[in-house]
Amino acid sequence: MTTHERMKELVREYYDSYNKIPPEHFSYIFHIPQNLDEVEGAIEYIGDRKFHSFVELGSDRGGSLWLYSNFLCADDAEIVSIDCTKNHALYYIVNKLNTIGKNVKYIESHSHTIAPTFYKDVDLLHIDAGHHYEGVKTDWDMWYPKVVSGGVIILHDTTGSGHDGPPRLRAELEKAGFNIKTFSAPAALGISVVIKE
Numbered sequence: 001m002t003t004h005e006r007m008k009e010l011v012r013e014y015y016d017s018y019n020k021i022p023p024e025h026f027s028y029i030f031h032i033p034q035n036l037d038e039v040e041g042a043i044e045y046i047g048d049r050k051f052h053s054f055v056e057l058g059s060d061r062g063g064s065l066w067l068y069s070n071f072l073c074a075d076d077a078e079i080v081s082i083d084c085t086k087n088h089a090l091y092y093i094v095n096k097l098n099t100i101g102k103n104v105k106y107i108e109s110h111s112h113t114i115a116p117t118f119y120k121d122v123d124l125l126h127i128d129a130g131h132h133y134e135g136v137k138t139d140w141d142m143w144y145p146k147v148v149s150g151g152v153i154i155l156h157d158t159t160g161s162g163h164d165g166p167p168r169l170r171a172e173l174e175k176a177g178f179n180i181k182t183f184s185a186p187a188a189l190g191i192s193v194v195i196k197e
């Protein structure tokens with residue numbers, strides 16, 4: 001199966017959640033706010049690697065958590081989703097991932113609060129939480145040291161959004177000589193992949 005075909009399958013499975021929930025949960029909102037061409041580009045670039053420790057900062061309704069956990073994580077991966085806002089769709093997706101054999105823990109907290117007491121090594125980090133410069137730069141400064149050498153950091157919104165943070169951080173990382181590649185589809189927000197050397 002190609003990456004594109006698998007993507008379509010996973011997106012269908014994600015939105016199919018809506019057809020499975022009981023009527024009293026019909027207010028849950030399922031949404032993947034990622035451009036799927038950009039996600040596909042990032043996934044193909046990362047290749048066949050399967051990660052064992054995935055942390056996502058900013059999961060919202062669990063869209064990227066669903067895609068990256070399925071595409072990029074090994075069966076034994078420890079997956080941690082951190083989001084400061086309680087969200088029913090996210091709970092649902094976390095449960096759905098755990099039901100299919102993933103090992104996902106959701107932490108309802110602020111990424112800057114959790115970082116000082118988070119001692120595990122991370123080999124895949126997705127930064128998609130605060131989008132103001134200070135917020136995303138602090139996420140980078142606090143969480144980048146936890147990523148192992150050879151690990152991967154995915155950054156969302158790096159080519160444009162309502163906030164200047166991720167594009168400015170991307171420009172700084174490029175200038176500083178990080179191994180960074182950006183995927184940018186028309187009218188989308190951009191995904192950058194950093195490989196830690």
Ligand SMILES: C[S@@+](CC[C@H](N)C(=O)[O-])C[C@H]1O[C@@H](n2cnc3c(N)ncnc32)[C@H](O)[C@@H]1O
Binds near residue numbers: 031032061083
């Ligand atoms: C753009 S959304 C994430 C989208 C998600 N990654 C996806 O693609 O499905 C940003 C989320 O980050 C959360 N957030 C913002 N700042 C945060 C922080 N510093 N720590 C934890 N969560 C944060 C917000 O509550 C929101 O749900």
